[in-house]
Amino acid sequence: MSPKLSASLMCANLVNLEHDIQLLEENRVDYLHIDIMDAIFVPNLTFGPDVVNSIRKITNLPLDIHLLMEHPRVVIRSMDIREGDIVSIHSECKESIMENAAFIKQKKALFGLALNPDTSIEEVKKYLPYVDVILLMLIVPGFAGSSMIHGIMEKVRETRQYLDQHRHTNIEICVDGSVSCERARYMRDLGASIFVGGTAGIFRKDMPLSETIPTFIKSIT
Template structure:
């Protein structure tokens, strides 16, 4: 059975002064997840949302959250958030803490455990964690800032990752793609095996169109 494709709207690209308004528009247009990036200014040279913002977003919407922790030490932040069943919580394979300890805590909350890979990290390098992973989050750009260009060769990495997972009988692990995901690229990556698409400035938060226009258009490419 083909995996249902899903759109995860990247809130760091939203109008932060009107975030609740944008969330209501995203809800109305049927997005599947709200993607929330949490950074530490060390793992990546930027700061975005924190656990209090995650909990505030949780209080105004029933949409599941797709929480992406770009942090060297995610343990404390993971435990400060209101994680719910149906959420995806991703930590980086390159972080400096126990992957298994964090995975166990996330799964205890009935959330899906995601393992994020930087562009130069291969799926082979994280093979030992795959029995515990629900989602592989492939970074298609150097992480940290919205609006960056996709790194050459990342399309092929999507294909290679799906092939590796299927060859090793990890058919149930979904691939999420993040970074410069335009409608056209999303359509191609769907064919290569991705099923969760993080929509940012290249996909749905575009200056030339409203969310009421871009979200339905994006869905038209991936479904």
């Protein structure tokens, strides 16, 4: 599985988001990562479906949509989901995983199942035949810039081993939360292939995107 960089728009310049998206395009990121929160599942609000649909008008990059919501169904059906996108819902949400997965796949997008740090892959084994991406949260979700949980990177190894042992070798692992270049390189060796780049990776105060993105990509290839 080739490594891919998914740039977290939550960490971009929200006052001039179009400008940052253009820079991300020019520097060849693979996905735009969009967090949609409900202030219930996590204590924050971020983007919504109208923002997603507006972003469609200014870029052809595929979207990596992460719904941190108890009830994602209505929002999923309000978005312009396209072939090649990744749409991830949380295994801990309060709706039917299968119903939402079926809708996402009907749109020819990849279905992602997100796991909070304390959720085991064993708990969601019945859904794995329908999953394209497992999104592992490496921080307590909700806010950009949070610290990575100590020891959580080993969950990447454990998840990859579990998927391979149970013949789900086609499922990719996405890692999200405080993913620096050094950590990304290590997790690449552990089995991750999609890396969400935020304030620890590409949206850094000390370097422009034109420098951070090539540096990050080099670290995972």
